[in-house]
Structure formats: structure tokens, C-alpha cells
Amino acid sequence: MSSGVSAAILKAGGESIKTEARQHTDLNLGDVAVTSAENLSAKYIFHAITIDVDENYLIYASEESIQRATLNCLELADSLQVKTIVFPALGTGVAKFPLEKAAEVMIETLSNYLKGKTQIERVTITLYPREGIEPSQLNNFFEPAVSLLASNS
Template identity: 40%
Template sequence: MNIELIKGDITKIHADVIVNAANSSLLGGGGVDGAIHRAGGKQILEECIQIRNRQGKCNTGEAVVTSAGNLPAKYVIHTVGPVWNGEESKSSKLLEDCYKNSLQLAESLNVETIAFPNISTGVYRFPKELAGKIAVETVKNYQSEIIKTVIFVCFDDENEMIYKMILE
């Protein structure tokens, strides 16, 4: 798999799938989640409500898929990252699950490109360096015959610098 790094707005990325750092309600929120729901339009929210009605909330580390609404992607994979509480091993495993489960779901959709935001590093306060290491390691260790390109989309300079250092 080819790994790319972009500083920018994930709602403007042309990829088969963009990943949303969702909350367990799946009903939108702040940060990346709010931006994706605003840019994608009501179709994404309506599909999230259908998922909630079918399965209840989305648990931390799990992932679900909706169409991409008005976004330049085919799908949005919504994954719920862990809120940082200092329990490094448990939180790290849950964050790794976000990336693994999103990649598995993308494979099941038979897509070639997937774009990830910096999951859990905003209001969920996951340490950015640790989150970056987990993201890159999980993607590098994931074997796929289907996914050709993984794009890490950093919204700010700090995350971009962290990912550049990890990827060198």
C-alpha cells in the first residue's frame, strides 16, 4: 500500500472512502465529525440514524459505513476513537481497532483509496505523537490486495509535522 500525507480538509479529499472520527451517537458533533456531516449533507445523517435504529450506538473501536452524500468520496466510514484517560495500553488498542476495522470495512467495499483524519487527537485528547505512531504502524502492518493508497489527512501543522517524522 502506498501511504500519502496531505495537510488539508478531509471533506475536500478525492478518495473512494473518507474516515470520520465519529462519536458513539453517530449523529455528528464537533471537529472532523461536524465538518463531514455539514459538507456531506443530510443523507449521511439519515443513514447514521438508520444504523442507530438497527444496532444502537457505535462502540469505541468499531466502524460503520454510509454513503458520502455531497462529498467527493463514494463512502464515509464512521469510527469511534477512544477518549484519552491515561490508560495507554487499553486506549492504544482501541485506536488501533479504529484503523483496522476501517481498513477491513473499506476492503469489503472493494475500494482502492482511503483517507484518514487524525482520530481521537482533538477533543478526545489522545496524545498526538502516540496516535500518529499507532495510525502509521497499523496501516503499514495491514496486508491488503484491494486497498492501494492510504492518505493521512492532517488538519493542522502540528499533526502534519508528527506524521512527516514518523513516515521518514
């Protein structure tokens, strides 16, 4: 939790989130650990694994792991009776997954899941431009979402 979204969560939420997150072991790409939200205005934090270490080398996010992480978060939200959930652009920071591909995978996974039986009432994707990402690229998330909403109404 030293950079990106994780660092922001830690800074705003408190050190105990990190302590609690470290109690989850044997997690792989696409898995999700759940912790309390401590000082944040949420009940839970879902920590999606987008970087893994295997025998001293890093394994980065893939389409499959982003899809699995998104789906795992949604299923956990339902099992915990969560009505709203907020996602960052999974894997697009330190894990270096392409923003455009993350948008495609996440929007498709969210759309397919939300068409089924779920207690989730609201999904928010929150995006922040970072070095190397133009603000206009963030529209890769917004435009497909708006299209999906229009076609489902």
C-alpha cells in the same frame, strides 16, 4: 457529528449522512459505521467511534481503540473493494487522544496492514491544526510515514 472532522463531513456532505449514521447502534470504541458520502466526492464515509457513552459517562479513545478503528476501516475498505481511503488523526480532537501517540498507532497499523494482501492502492492522512496543536506537531504523522515508505521501496 457536532464538531471536528464529523462536523466538517456533515457540513460538506449533507444532513442525510447524520441520519444514516444514527441508524447504526450498539457500536463501541474502535467500531466503524459505514454510510454513503452524499454530496462528497467519495462513495463511503467510515465513521470510527472514538468516544462512547456508558451509563452516562464518557469513555475516550485509547491506543487499542485507535488501532482497532484504523484496522476496521482498512478491512471494510477491502471488503467494499475501495482502492483509496483518507484518514484524519483518529481520536485527537474531541476525544483528546494525544496526537503523537495517535500517529504512532495509526502509522504502525497502516504499515502492517498494507504489507499484507490488500486491494487498497492509496492511503491518505489528512491533518488540520486545531487549538492547542502546533502545525509543527503534525510532522509526527508525516515523518514516520516517509520513513516507512523509504524502507519499503
